Amino acid sequence: MTPARLNRVIAWSLLVFLVAPALIAIPVSLTNKTYLSLPWDGISLQYYREVFSSPEWVSSFFQSTVIGLTSAALATIVGTLAAVGLWRLSSRWGEVVRGLLLLPLVIPPIIAAMAFYRLYVPLGLIDSYTGLILAHSVLAAPLVLITVGASLAGFDRRLEQASRNLGASAAQTLWRVILPSIRPGVISGAVFAFIASWDEIVVTLFLSKFTVYTLPRRMWNGIRENTDPAVAAAAVILLGVTFAAFLIWGIAQRRARRAQGTT
Amino acid sequence: MSRIQSLNPAWLLVAPLLALVAVMFAGPLLNILWLSFTDPEPGIANYVALVEKTSLQKLLWTTLRVCLITTVLSVALGYSIAYAMANVAEASRQRMMLFILISFWISVLVRTFSWIMLLGRNGLLNNGLIEAGLISQPIPFVRNELGVLIGMVHYMIPYAVLPILAAMQGIDGRVLQASRNLGASPAQTFWRVYLPLTKPGIIAGALLVFILSLGFYITPAIMGGGKVLMVAEYISVQILVTLKWGTAAMLAVLMLASVLGLLYVLSRFMKLSAALGGGRT
Numbered sequence: 001m002t003p004a005r006l007n008r009v010i011a012w013s014l015l016v017f018l019v020a021p022a023l024i025a026i027p028v029s030l031t032n033k034t035y036l037s038l039p040w041d042g043i044s045l046q047y048y049r050e051v052f053s054s055p056e057w058v059s060s061f062f063q064s065t066v067i068g069l070t071s072a073a074l075a076t077i078v079g080t081l082a083a084v085g086l087w088r089l090s091s092r093w094g095e096v097v098r099g100l101l102l103l104p105l106v107i108p109p110i111i112a113a114m115a116f117y118r119l120y121v122p123l124g125l126i127d128s129y130t131g132l133i134l135a136h137s138v139l140a141a142p143l144v145l146i147t148v149g150a151s152l153a154g155f156d157r158r159l160e161q162a163s164r165n166l167g168a169s170a171a172q173t174l175w176r177v178i179l180p181s182i183r184p185g186v187i188s189g190a191v192f193a194f195i196a197s198w199d200e201i202v203v204t205l206f207l208s209k210f211t212v213y214t215l216p217r218r219m220w221n222g223i224r225e226n227t228d229p230a231v232a233a234a235a236v237i238l239l240g241v242t243f244a245a246f247l248i249w250g251i252a253q254r255r256a257r258r259a260q261g262t263t
Numbered sequence: 264m265s266r267i268q269s270l271n272p273a274w275l276l277v278a279p280l281l282a283l284v285a286v287m288f289a290g291p292l293l294n295i296l297w298l299s300f301t302d303p304e305p306g307i308a309n310y311v312a313l314v315e316k317t318s319l320q321k322l323l324w325t326t327l328r329v330c331l332i333t334t335v336l337s338v339a340l341g342y343s344i345a346y347a348m349a350n351v352a353e354a355s356r357q358r359m360m361l362f363i364l365i366s367f368w369i370s371v372l373v374r375t376f377s378w379i380m381l382l383g384r385n386g387l388l389n390n391g392l393i394e395a396g397l398i399s400q401p402i403p404f405v406r407n408e409l410g411v412l413i414g415m416v417h418y419m420i421p422y423a424v425l426p427i428l429a430a431m432q433g434i435d436g437r438v439l440q441a442s443r444n445l446g447a448s449p450a451q452t453f454w455r456v457y458l459p460l461t462k463p464g465i466i467a468g469a470l471l472v473f474i475l476s477l478g479f480y481i482t483p484a485i486m487g488g489g490k491v492l493m494v495a496e497y498i499s500v501q502i503l504v505t506l507k508w509g510t511a512a513m514l515a516v517l518m519l520a521s522v523l524g525l526l527y528v529l530s531r532f533m534k535l536s537a538a539l540g541g542g543r544t
Binding site for chain 1: 271272273274275276277278279280281283284286287288290291292294295340343344346347348350351359362363364365366368369370371372373374375376377378379380381385386387390417420421449450474477478479480481485495498499502503511512515518519522526
């Protein structure tokens with residue numbers, strides 16, 4: 001075997017190593033034992049039944065969905081507006097501000113959690129939906145800024161000028177000319193923002209107590225105590241939703257590419 | 264004409280996000296900086312403790328050691344993946360990229376939980392080995408530094424791959440041909456031409472992994488089982504349990520300063536938006 005071939009084998013093994021371990025939750029969630037084990041002597045759906053009939057798990061699932069969708073919507077709106085604004089400006093100051101707006105991506109989550117905690121205690125926003133949604137939105141908005149920014153880089157400025165010259169207002173131009181052509185970037189951003197909120201845990205650990213209890217928050221408790229296979233079932237559900245979002249993203253990308261090919 | 268009138272109206276579109284980031288981050292972060300010098304009493308006592316307290320030194324050393332080992336391993340393994348990706352047909356490369364993307368998308372909590380299921384004391388691997396009669400005592404894979412390293416390297420490899428791959432794809436193939444034509448062996452060409460040409464990618468990947476490792480919380484907290492205390496977990500204990508905001512703020516300032524400093528260095532090797540965009544986008 002040549003070194004290059006050997007490396008290809010190693011690389012593929014590593015890629016499988018990157019993805020495979022997380023899939024172990026699937027067989028474990030189907031066990032018929034009372035402890036974490038593989039379902040060697042029989043498959044059972046009892047832990048899914050347990051998760052779906054437990055008011056706590058159902059409530060967490062519902063809360064995560066609401067917080068994820070709301071944060072994604074908010075992040076997508078402010079992120080898209082900011083991306084279009086910065087694209088229009090295309091000035092040195094604009095680039096400085098863009099750098100500033102991307103900072104939430106690189107600030108360690110623990111420090112973001114601390115910052116929000118400081119801000120929320122006097123405002124009474126700890127353990128509230130508003131607090132968690134605002135926090136998740138500000139963490140996710142930079143993702144939208146990046147995806148929409150990338151879409152805008154491929155947008156022909158003359159279309160905007162044409163629209164304005166033909167008498168459309170700035171708002172009309174934004175809504176009817178710019179937005180439709182950057183839709184793939186907006187959709188990608190929205191999907192990323194949803195997932196970022198959906199599986200966010202560090203900030204949630206600091207900002208939630210009793211009232212707000214998202215799916216990752218409840219799983220965190222399950223992992224730290226003596227783990228029962230219901231947590232594996234919850235993990236599979238969490239992953240399942242993430243991958244559904246991933247599929248939506250993939251389909252949107254493919255469509256966009258095909259649309260580009262035909263024009 | 265006044266300044267206000269000359270302001271480009273496009274700033275109005277940027278304003279909502281700018282305001283959100285300013286209120287949620289800028290204000291509270293300044294407050295944390297302030298706290299680090301004033302809590303429990305004004306002065307630099309919190310920072311002096313870094314030199315005086317051996318517990319804090321041990322904490323910093325553990326964090327640094329774990330982050331450095333994670334960086335070296337992630338970059339080495341990431342290089343192997345990137346090399347394979349740079350030298351296969353387009354279809355294979357896309358398939359490999361799909362694996363990288365999927366791995367980016369797997370929740371850190373689910374990953375960590377999976378490792379505990381696989382490698383824990385009563386985990387599937389230990390149980391399997393005991394049933395097979397290969398070992399009599401479970402092997403301690405997790406709840407120690409080994410566990411933390413497994414979890415962190417597993418998470419970080421994709422972040423190392425992307426900058427290195429970008430550097431590899433920028434290499435002009437004719438340089439390698441020239442090296443071969445001039446009589447260098449394939450091994451010589453790799454070590455003396457290819458590897459040096461990918462150095463910017465290696466440095467960028469290493470910096471990115473190191474920066475992200477510094478703030479890691481979930482993986483060390485669970486995989487370390489309380490035995491491998493790193494800065495992020497220590498901060499959370501100070502805030503949520505012992506309520507020592509001064510120490511927590513000092514460590515946060517230190518961590519943030521390191522992250523921003525290293526980001527500045529990283530920005531000299533590659534466009535930051537490219538490095539960050541590599542992540543979940």
